[in-house]
Amino acid sequence: MYIRLYDDVCCISTPPSHYHRLPLGELYWTSRLPHIVSSTDVNICFAEKDYENAIKYYTEALELNPANAIYYSNRSLAYLRTECYGYALADATKALEIDKNYIKGYYRRATSNMALGKFKAALKDYETVVRVRPNDKDAKMKYQECNKIVKQKAFERAIASDEIKKSVVDSLDIENMTIEDEYAGPKLEDGKVTLKFMKEMMDWFKDQKKLHRKCAYQILVQVKEVLSKLPSLVEITLKETEKITICGDTHGQFYDLLNIFELNGLPSQTNPYLFNGDFVDRGSFSVEVILTLFGFKLLYPDCFHLLRGNHETDNMNQMYGFEGEVKAKYTAQMFQLFSEVFQWLPLAQCINSKVLVMHGGLFSEDGVTLDDLRKIDRNRQPPDSGPMCDLLWSDPQPQNGRSISKRGVSCQFGPDVTERFLEQNKLDFIVRSHEVKAEGYEVTHSGKCITVFSAPNYCDQMGNKGAYIHLRGSDLKPEFHQFTAVPHPNVKPMAYANTLMQMGMM
Ligand SMILES: [Mn+2]
Numbered sequence: 001m002y003i004r005l006y007d008d009v010c011c012i013s014t015p016p017s018h019y020h021r022l023p024l025g026e027l028y029w030t031s032r033l034p035h036i037v038s039s040t041d042v043n044i045c046f047a048e049k050d051y052e053n054a055i056k057y058y059t060e061a062l063e064l065n066p067a068n069a070i071y072y073s074n075r076s077l078a079y080l081r082t083e084c085y086g087y088a089l090a091d092a093t094k095a096l097e098i099d100k101n102y103i104k105g106y107y108r109r110a111t112s113n114m115a116l117g118k119f120k121a122a123l124k125d126y127e128t129v130v131r132v133r134p135n136d137k138d139a140k141m142k143y144q145e146c147n148k149i150v151k152q153k154a155f156e157r158a159i160a161s162d163e164i165k166k167s168v169v170d171s172l173d174i175e176n177m178t179i180e181d182e183y184a185g186p187k188l189e190d191g192k193v194t195l196k197f198m199k200e201m202m203d204w205f206k207d208q209k210k211l212h213r214k215c216a217y218q219i220l221v222q223v224k225e226v227l228s229k230l231p232s233l234v235e236i237t238l239k240e241t242e243k244i245t246i247c248g249d250t251h252g253q254f255y256d257l258l259n260i261f262e263l264n265g266l267p268s269q270t271n272p273y274l275f276n277g278d279f280v281d282r283g284s285f286s287v288e289v290i291l292t293l294f295g296f297k298l299l300y301p302d303c304f305h306l307l308r309g310n311h312e313t314d315n316m317n318q319m320y321g322f323e324g325e326v327k328a329k330y331t332a333q334m335f336q337l338f339s340e341v342f343q344w345l346p347l348a349q350c351i352n353s354k355v356l357v358m359h360g361g362l363f364s365e366d367g368v369t370l371d372d373l374r375k376i377d378r379n380r381q382p383p384d385s386g387p388m389c390d391l392l393w394s395d396p397q398p399q400n401g402r403s404i405s406k407r408g409v410s411c412q413f414g415p416d417v418t419e420r421f422l423e424q425n426k427l428d429f430i431v432r433s434h435e436v437k438a439e440g441y442e443v444t445h446s447g448k449c450i451t452v453f454s455a456p457n458y459c460d461q462m463g464n465k466g467a468y469i470h471l472r473g474s475d476l477k478p479e480f481h482q483f484t485a486v487p488h489p490n491v492k493p494m495a496y497a498n499t500l501m502q503m504g505m506m
Pocket residue numbers: 249278309310311359433434435
C-alpha cells in the first residue's frame with residue numbers, strides 16, 4: 001500500500017522498527033500517519049523559529065548519516081539561535097572535519113567563536129574564507145570587522161595591564177554638567193531619586209525619550225556606591241507576613257518590565273522585588289530597563305534587589321547590543337561606567353537561609369559552601385571557570401552528574417548535584433534564570449531547582465510566556481505568575497548588536 005504525502009515522494013505505510021531514527025528523505029512514522037522527513041519539515045521549523053524541532057530533525061538525520069557536513073552545519077545554526085554556542089561550535093567543527101572545503105562551515109564556526117568571545121579563533125576562520133575566495137566582498141568585510149575587534153581587545157588588554165584602571169567617576173564633573181532649558185524631562189530632586197522622579201522617568205521612557213545624561217550619570221555614580229557596599233552573597237529575611245517577587249531575565253524588554261509593574265504593583269517598601277540578572281542586551285530598550293532598575297535600587301536599597309547575570313559583562317555587551325545602545329543613546333564613556341557598576345552587582349541572594357537565588361546555577365565541583373560565595377571577590381569580569389563563572393553561566397540538566405555545557409561555558413548539573421549542594425548548605429531549593437522557558441518558568445530536580453524567565457516572546461520570536469515568582473515568609477512556597485508580551489515601538493531586538501553577530505545568525 002502506498003500513500004502519497006508529497007507530490008514528489010511516495011512511501012510505504014508500514015513503520016519500520018527504527019522509525020524514530022530515520023534520516024531526512026526517509027519514512028517517519030507519526031502517531032497517525034507515515035511521514036517523510038523532508039528538508040521541508042526542517043525549513044518549516046526554521047521559518048516558525050521552532051529550533052528545538054529543527055535540532056531534533058538534524059540529530060535524527062545525523063544518527064543514520066553521520067558524514068553529512070551540511071546537516072552538521074545546519075544544526076550548528078539552530079544551536080546558535082538557541083544560544084547553545086558550545087554545541088554550535090562542536091557541530092561547525094565537525095562539518096569542517098568532514099569537508100574542509102565547506103565555506104559555510106567556516107562562517108558557522110566563526111560565529112560560534114564570536115558568540116563565545118573567542119575573537120582570535122573567529123578571525124582565523126574568516127581569514128581562511130578570504131584566502132579561498134579572494135574576490136568575495138562579504139567575506140572580506142567580515143574579516144575586517146572581526147580584525148577590528150581583535151585589535152581593540154589587544155589594545156584594551158595593553159592599557160589594562162599598564163596601570164591600575166582609573167574609574168570613570170574620577171574624570172566626571174557631574175555637578176557642572178548643565179541641563180539645557182529645552183530639556184523637559186525628569187530631573188532628580190536635590191540630587192536624589194524620588195518616587196515622583198521614577199514615575200516621570202518611566203513615562204518619559206515610554207514615549208521613547210532620553211533621560212538627560214546628567215541624570216543618568218547621577219544614577220550610575222550613586223548606584224555604584226550602593227552596590228559596592230553589598231556583599232557578594234546578599235542575605236535577607238522575610239517576615240511571616242512579607243512576600244518578595246522574583247523576576248528572571250528582562251533583556252532590554254522595557255515595555256514588558258512596565259507590564260510586570262502594572263500586573264504586580266510598583267516596587268515599594270511593602271512590595272519588594274529581586275531581579276535575577278540579564279537586564280540588558282538583545283532587547284533594544286536596555287538603557288531604559290537598567291536605568292529604571294538602578295533608580296528603584298536607589299529609592300529602596302533594602303527591598304529592591306539586583307543580581308548580576310552573564311550579560312552584565314563586557315564581552316556580552318559588546319556582541320549583544322548594550323554597548324552599542326549606550327554609545328548610540330549616550331557615550332562610550334558612559335558605557336565604561338555601566339561596566340564598572342555591573343562589576344559591583346552581587347552574585348547570589350539567600351532568602352531566610354533556605355532559598356538561594358542566582359542567575360545561572362550550581363558549580364562545576366561539589367563542596368562549594370555559602371561561605372565560599374561570601375568570599376568571592378566579584379569586582380571584575382567573570383573568569384572562565386570557578387564559582388563566580390558557574391553562578392553566572394551554568395544550567396541544570398535532567399540526568400544525574402555533570403556534563404559539558406551546551407553553551408561552551410561552565411557546566412550542566414544534575415539533580416544529584418543539586419541535592420548534595422542543598423543538603424550541605426541546609427537549603428530547600430534554588431531559583432535561577434538564564435534559560436528561556438515556554439511557560440516562563442520550569443520546576444526541575446524534584447522541585448529543588450526552579451527556573452524563572454521574565455522576557456516574554458524573547459527577542460520578538462520565541463513565543464514564550466514570561467513569569468515571576470512570589471515567595472512568602474510564612475512558607476517559602478513558590479507561587480508562579482505568568483504573563484504574555486505587550487507591544488513595543490518598532491525597534492527590533494539586537495538593533496544595536498555587533499553587525500557580525502547579526503549576520504552570523506542569519
Ligand atoms: Mn543568562
